[in-house]
Amino acid sequence: MAAKSPPPIVYIALGLLLLWGGHRAWQAGYIRWPEGIPLPGLGGRAQDLLLTSGERTLFADSSPAAVAAAELLRQGNFGAAIPLLEMGLQNNRNDPEARIFLNNARAQQQGNPLSIAVVVPISSNPNRAKETLRGVAQAQEELFQQGGIAGRLLRVVIADDGDNPERAAAVAKALVGQPEILGVIGHNASDATLAAAEIYQSAGLAMISSTSTSTRISLLGNAIFRTVPSDQIAGTQLARYVLNKLRLQRVAIFYNPNSAYSTSLRDAFAATLTSEGGVVLATFDLSAADFNPQASLQTALGQGSQAAFLAPTASVAEKALAVARENAALGQPLALVGGDVLFSLTTLKEGGAAVEGLVVAVPWHPDVPRNRGFAQKAAQMWGGQVSWRTALAYDATRVFLQAIRQGSPSRSGILTALGDPNFRLPDGASGEVRFLPSGDRDAPHVLVRIERGNRSGTGYDFVPLP
Template sequence: MIQKDENIRLFISLGLSGLMVAVILWLVGKLSPQSQMAINPNPPIVSPEWISIGDKFLVTADKTDEKEAGINAFKSGNFSNAISKFQASLQSKRNDPETLIYLNNAKIGNAKALKLAVIAPIGSALNEAKETLRGVAQAQDEVNNSGGINGIPLQLQIVNLSNFGELNKIDDELVKDSHLLAVVGFGRNETLYRQNSLVRVSPGSSRSQSGQNSTQNIKEPKYVFNVSPNQEVFNQVLAEYIVKKEHRTNIAICRDSSFRTNQNPSNTERSNQNIVKEYTTLINQAGGQVVDTDCDLGAADFIASDFIAKATSAGAEALILLPRPTNINPALEVAKENRGRMALFGSQNLYSERVLKFGQGDIKGLVVSVPWHRDANRNTTKEDSFAEKAAKRWGGDVSPRTATAYDAMQVIIAGLKEDSTRQGLQKVLSKESFTTIGATGEVKFSPSGDRLGGVFLVKIQPCESGKRCASNTGYDFELVQ
């Protein structure tokens, strides 16, 4: 009997010891870093330094103390504090699109969202990048404030393109993100987007994006769409206007070989020469001719006065300027030396306040082909137009790049309303019947994925005395009727 009692006490003792060990192990498990990460509702955001949804500074030029505090709060998962800080930053810097995007992302927090990405050349062409970001930020803000897409908000991820040599790296990073539904911006590897069923909608033209192969096989499912028409359409509209409307038949062309990529430089020069050949063909078809006077705005030994002398001696009546967006000065030097002798025309890279500010009377009368103008497509009252809404939001007139970035978002938003999956979005946008209305008017795509229509001509004119001058330079771009 005594032996039996001792056995019972032994079993009880062992049981209690086991229970204590189990409790200790449970407590250790609860306090371990691995378990804490598993239950943390706001885990750290892990992404490359050139990608951000609100946890990093990408546009450092727009840095404020409030914005920095908002980014730190966002990074730690304190979204309510991030919201108040981003709102405070916008009070002092209202035209900062990065902060508006971060604000809308902070409002979403960890809730369910439809994720999109926008590629912007922040590290290589800041003004161009900010123009693009304003368009997508305005579209995100409008759709989220109206209840989202079928009740689900849009989350925007900003991707910084520092140079065109990074395009492949960026494409690889984006397509592997299974949560990403679509991309706004330019890229290089269209086959990669198709293989991974990821839609990319570009604000630009299919042949105005350096370094990319824009040809899509019409028989293959297309995953890349361009909100601006094919570049040849812009060239054709301008060529026909010069010859048939302005009656200029002898035309000189200034190209620009200054652009460089990591690719073979000969490819850049070949593309440069092809633009001149294309214009030559289009001008010939319209009834004019191109004078045999070479003009390379990107040449190290380029002298504007020498070219003007040769062009006028050759009988040129008009001049087409095709500078790179980062190499505008030589074009302005040509305009200055021209002194009104030849009528001036150019690509949309000349549609900028910088041209108005530094060109002044030298560029009076310059006609440029663009995908949008604030006075175009006023299919609503003036107060409700995109141009007016954008001016109120950003504190001034916006560029065509902002309008086309906004429309790239409108295309994606319209598609996601019908199907919010990668494959479903592609099928919606590929329909022959697909159409949506944006800042640039009706957006409809050809079988190749290029925009149909959507080209406007604008002319630089002095602002009328007593009337508002949108650019504050004394000159402005007016829509050619």
């Protein structure tokens, strides 16, 4: 049987809207919602925030299909938007925004959808935002293929907080005010999560962060969960690696004191190191305007340091790499260990030989046996290897769906299910997902080391330690 051709409006929309929408997107950097028109499903007061379930695009490089479909979705023309998005994904399958729009259109066309939100830093870090959205989109697509939960499909509202705590709080207030939203995945940065979590907690709206690792999040209440293990686990594992595997005791720490993430990772590492026989000889502020990697390294060596713990945020990661380069120039007198921010292609590209041997604690790696099944499925969907942010966002979405199945499709029902000590997701991207009473993920990090290899295309790869 021949495939049914899309209705003519699809081709008209794709031609006219690409000319108009693409030009406006190029001028403004993204497609903004027209002033004076309420955002569908979110109310007029939210129009100044960047939120969408498909009625507008949020990325500067949103695909032509997503831009064109947004106008159709704004009109409620799901029947025309669906084939347009399907065609767009055939040309560019690595587009999570378009895939979420597609499944939102399917869910709204079918009626009575289950709604959740995901908050990502589109305006400040669009690539990381897309990594998270791929995980959400993959779980949403799988639910569609399974026929939904009691016939109900998943609708996802995408919100942008730019990793800004003030904006994160404003987004949280907007989402809390929408009773159809049953849960929130996010936020990305720990500082943004800390700013928003109190609002979700007060409203009884479950929040599951797949990327925020600060130890302070453990204390925020019974509505706050994480599929990413906390900094306490990462810091402890790295400190014990230095003490027990490298057999070194004297360490210098490089971190960003302005970040809840970086500070908690430093604290967790230092607490374990000093309580189990090591000593922190010096700490250095990577965010300082006058930070000098060469002088800092000479100071650390002069005080007798044997290892350096690099715990940068993304904004100061280059300074951490500069420390690694200075260390390499001196013949690598310091062993290097680091936080998950350094688990990136940029580290391999820009660090090169200077970071060879660096050991990093990461929440997920595709080569770990329990993770290979998801890694393979994700590669088939997106056309390449995905990151830990994709895997743990997938788990967060699956956790919400599992809670709905076990409880009821309501905010209180989800909280009751998640709070059950026996709650578990048996087959997540990272293996079984369980929560501690604090809402933290009950799972270890993976320690990986940078070694020579060809998988990444840089000449170096992150390889899991045995």
